Amino acid sequence: MSGPDPIRAAFRGRLGAFTLDVDLTLPGRGVTALFGPSGCGKTTLLRAVAGLHRFPVGNCAVAGDSWQDGARFRPPHRRPIGYVFQEASLFPHLSVRRNLLFGARGAAPAGTEALRFDEAVDLLGLERLLDRGPQHLSGGERQRVAIGRALLSGPRLLLMDEPLSALDRPTRDEILPFLERLQARLAVPILYVTHDRTEVERLADTLVLLRAGRVEAVGPLATLQSDPTCDYARGRDAAVTLDAMAEDHDPEDGLATLRVGAHRLLVPSPPLLPGSRHRVRIAAGDVSLARVAPAGSTILNILPVVIVSGTPAEDHAVLVVLSLGQDGPRLLARVTRRSWQALGLAVGQAVHAQVKGVALARA
Template structure:
C-alpha cells in the first residue's frame, strides 16, 4: 500500500519514479497527485452512493476527456469488458460486492490512466464474489495495454493475473522477476507455502474425445488434462502444485498416472528437516519448463537424488488457471 501511495504522489519517500520516460519523482522534482495520470482501485469500492452506475462510471471520464485528454479507453469498451451493461441504471446500494468492484475498476479506467493501481481490490470480497470478478480482471489483462501495479497477499490472484512478480518483506524487495521464474525458485518464501506450485503457459495441442481429454503442449512436453479446453492453438495457463509432482529414477510400467515426462533435477532446497523442495526442468536435456516437486528427505536419500540427475516426473494433477472470457 505504501508503494502505491508513493506512486500516486499521496506520500513521498526518497527515490525515483518514471513511467514511459516521464519522471514523476526524483531528487529535483515531484509531480503532484492531480497531475499524475493514474487510476486507483482500493479494497473498498468507494463509489458515490447517491449516483447511478452510469454516473459513477462517467465521473472521471468527464473530468479528463472533457478537459482535452485523449480518449484511449472508450466507454463502450470498458462496459463490454467488465460486463456492466445490465447494471448501467442501477443504484449503488443495489449492487453486490463484486459488482461494486467492477464499477470501481471501470471508473478508474475511464479516467484514461497511463497506470492503474490496485490495492488488494478483492480483499473485502467473499470467495464467491472473488470468483465472479476474477474473469473480468483477466479480460482487462488480455485486452488493454494499461500497465497495472496489483498488490495482493493471495497467491491464487497473483497466479491468475500477474506476469511479473515483486516480493516485498518489511519494505524491501526480496525478489523480482517473471512469475514462473520466482515460483520455481526453492529458496524463496513462496516455495515454502503449503500450496507452492508453478503456473505455466500452455497451448491446446489436440484432443482424445473418446476419453474426454485435451492435450496441452508446454516447454519440454505434453500434458493430458480432463475436459475440452478449446480448439487447437488456444492458449491456456495451467497450475501444477508441488505436492502433485513425484519423481522416479525409471518409469513405472503400470500406473494410473497419465502424465509422466522425462526431466532433470535443476536444484534442491531442504525444507523443515523432513522434506526437500526440488526444481525439475522438463525434457531429457532439462531445457523445458521448470516444476517444483516436494518429496520427503527419506525418499530423496533412498533414490540417491541430486541436482543434475535425469528423472521421470510423475504429475498427478494439473489445474487449469481460467483464462476464458467472462460472459
C-alpha cells in the first residue's frame, strides 16, 4: 500500500454478549466507510480505535505511531484523534467561536499539523455563526461546529460515528457538501460509520463491510460496488459510482457532458467548471442491455460495454457486471432471467448499455 503509512486496526474479544474479531489494514488517506446493519460492530470498532473500548487482543497504529500492541495500550486522551458523535454535544454556555477554540486549546501533537482557525471556519461555512450560542443553531449547524472543533485539535485520524443520523433528510443534504469539502481538502484520514448508502456513495474511497462483528469484505468502493459475490452489490438499490471530468455544459438543455474514461455521459446538472472532477451514480435498475445499438431512442446515454459476469439474483433476475472497455470502469445491470436467456447473453459478449438515469453523486 503506497502513500502515507496505513492504518492498522486488529481487535479480538468480547464486549458483553458481543464478539468483535477484525483484522484490517486501511489506507492512510481518504475516507474509509464502515458499513453494515445495526449491531454489526461499526461503532464498537470505531471506539476500539479511539481507545474507548479495550480488547485483550489488539493492535492499532496510525501514521506509524503505535496506539495498542498487545498489552501496551495508549489511553484515549493521548491518542491524536478527532471524534465526531451522532449528537454534536457542544458546550451550551460557550459561543460557537469558543467551542471551536476549545478544540484548539493545546498545541497539536507531534507529527500533526493543526488546521488554522480561519481555515476551519471557511471550510465549514461557520463565519456568520461565530458569535451565536449552540441553542440558536440548527442541527446541521451544530454538527458542523462539532466537526470544526474536532479538526482544530490537530488529529492524525478523524473518527465520525454516524454524524448525520440524528438529522432529517433535508439537513443531511445540506451538510453533505461540507463533508465532501473535507474529503477533498484535508490530508487527515477519516473513518466514517454509516448505514446510509447515499453517504457511502458520496464520501467513501474505501469500504469496509461488517457483519456480526467480522469483516465481510474490504476494498476500494468501486471494487465492492461491482462485486457480485458481495451482498452490497446484490441489493435492490445497488449502484456504481464513477469518477468523471466535466467537459461542457448546455444551458438550454441543462445537461453537462462528463468524461468517464474514454466515454462521455450527459448528466442533468447546473453549470460545471470544465476540467473539474465529479462522481456520478448509475443504479443497476437504470441500465438495460441491447445486442444492437438502439436507434431513435429517448435514452441519451448508450454505451458499448462487455459482459464480465452474470449472476442469478433474487426475484428471477440476473445481476450483470459490465466493463466500459478492457479493464475499464464497471457498471451493473439488473435484467430478468427471461431477457438474459432470450437475448442469448453470455460472458465476454459485446453489447450496448442503455443508461436511463445518471446523477451527480458528488460535485
